[in-house]
Amino acid sequence: MTIDSLLSELNEHQRIAATIPREHALVLAGAGCGKTKTIVARAAFLISSGTPSHRIQILTFTRRSASEIVERVRMHLGDSAEGLKASTFHTWCISLIRRAPAAFGCKDYSVIDRDDQLQLFKVLRGKKASSQLPTAAQLCDLYSFARNTGLTLDATLKKNSPHSYSQKEQIAQVMLAYEARKRDRRYLDYDDILDVVAQQLSSSPNTRSWVASQYDYLLVDEMQDTNPLQWKLLDPLKHQVTLFCVGDDAQSIYGFRGADFRNVHSFSERVEGSRTLKLERNYRSTQEILNVSNWLLSESPLKYGKELIAARGASNILPQLHTFANEWEEGRWIGDDLLRRREAGANWREHMILVRSAFAARVVESSLLAKEIPYRFIGGTKLLESAHVRDVLSVLRLVANPQDEIGWMRFLTLWNGVGELTANRVIEHILEKQTLEECAQIIKGETKIPPAALNVVGIVKELQNQVAMAVGNAVRAMEEVLAAKYRNQEWDKRRKDFRLVEKLAEKHTSILAFIEEYLLDPVHVSQVERLEADDAVTIITIHSAKGTENEVCYVVNVSPGAYPSQYAQGNDDDVEEERRVLYVALTRAKNELIVTRQGYRLWAEPRPSLSAQRKEEGSDSPLYFFETLPDTLFDMQVHKHEGWTPATNSPQNALPVTVGIAIG
């Protein structure tokens, strides 16, 4: 396919965006208006008009959209697309660090993920010495928020946790200790990866020009979700590299990570001489679906000024709104509805179920399992984040970095007779040593860990360039102890994951690269297995669903107390972010939108309006987005309680073990 035929598929505005001359540009595109298509066309246009493909770097939020964009450009251009790179901000930065570790002051550093951070914070916070201190997880979030926004601890606490403000001094101490520990152990957490690069880009002219000289263009997807730390990366490059950014303020849903949707509005001030373009024609959905989405945004006190028009026009199918007595009936009905559609000839893969949280997916999941409907779940615990896989990978981490305290803790406490305290004592001695052999001697002297287990570390070291074999050996050596640890926690199911890990490892020639790649961009179990069963329903968290679409979309549990969630109540910014989350969910549907909610009694009986009640309390942020829903937008149906006990709870309905690719 030629570039001309690709451009002829675009509408006028998309084509202008894809072919603008070399200048900074921001493309504001509504949901379904062809954002990805425009980025793909832009990259293809640049390459076919002479920019070498390796001088274009595309930055996206997920591995999935990164590979999709590259794949589509390749489809249009063939070999000349070779060398085009798309990655997340984090993978991009770590690849820069790995190519010039000294320039960033990060020689021999290893990357730690959130779980590792938690371990450190837990240790540093101390057990229950001061239980008023925020939990390790809260400290972790506060720390990360401050790093991503560039706010001081003081400002972060005032904004996110005024409740803990009085403990500011102690919190500061824990955080400083965390930073000292990271330096000591040569750890880089997620935020360090970006910050280290950003810092050097702004302070070192040499490093800046080294990086800038590699690229002519940076194409940034999902610009509305970039935060100040990410901007700190782009800003120093803007004089030498041309920015092409695409985003939608109404789809900004990463405020908890420091993103501010207003940032896309200030783009033109921050980037001198930049152009802003708009895409407003929606090619994804029917007008009936857009009417619901438009209504939701129009109710916001914020003025998005967005009214999506469907290029496809109306379809005469209204979205459906179903109200159930409880979550089990809701889940059961969705399963039944899927079966009906399947019987009518639809494929499983045309259906997507959108949930707010991984936790919220559980009821739906068990309903699909019970009805033997194949599904994949995107958004829960990732393969390499699951406890049993981390256990095995701890050995690989030790080989990559014998000073890895977190890795040692994980490995040592696996064995009988070694708990947290013993492990701590041993680790103190280990950290004084340089080689694995010396470490092994210490462990032999101080614990009863079987020598055979320690040999694995040596074997893995020998195999460090054959990662898949290293994984295989580690698994075999640890199988017994793991089987004991997880004997009551679906061991048979967990055990299968090791094969998948080996499969992933086959592509890599170094342990470090293997671990890093999947820490930064974790793979979901069901993604690995997709090859085996292609036709499945998708269950997906809304945050993971950004950028995706499907013929039929179910949006689950759009109930009072859930949209907006109680968590957001009282904070107008948070409530509006919740509105955008729901907006993202509603705009995923191409042909049919089915919204479900619980607690029909709330609507069956007359009662004082929730919003009126809310006004009396002195807040104008809504308690429930659908409180004022006009009844013309949906086909509404209330399902009466049928008086049965939830089958999902009864023990005789133990979850079947082998149903398609169903992996939670």
Added chain:
DNA sequence: AGGCGCACTTTTTTT
């Protein structure tokens, strides 16, 4: 004292 198993709660969202 340290380790371990059991029963219990508690879940936003992600790199």
Added chain:
DNA sequence: AAGTGCGCCT
């Protein structure tokens, strides 16, 4: 699914 708390065992 993982963290916490409690009581028992070595």
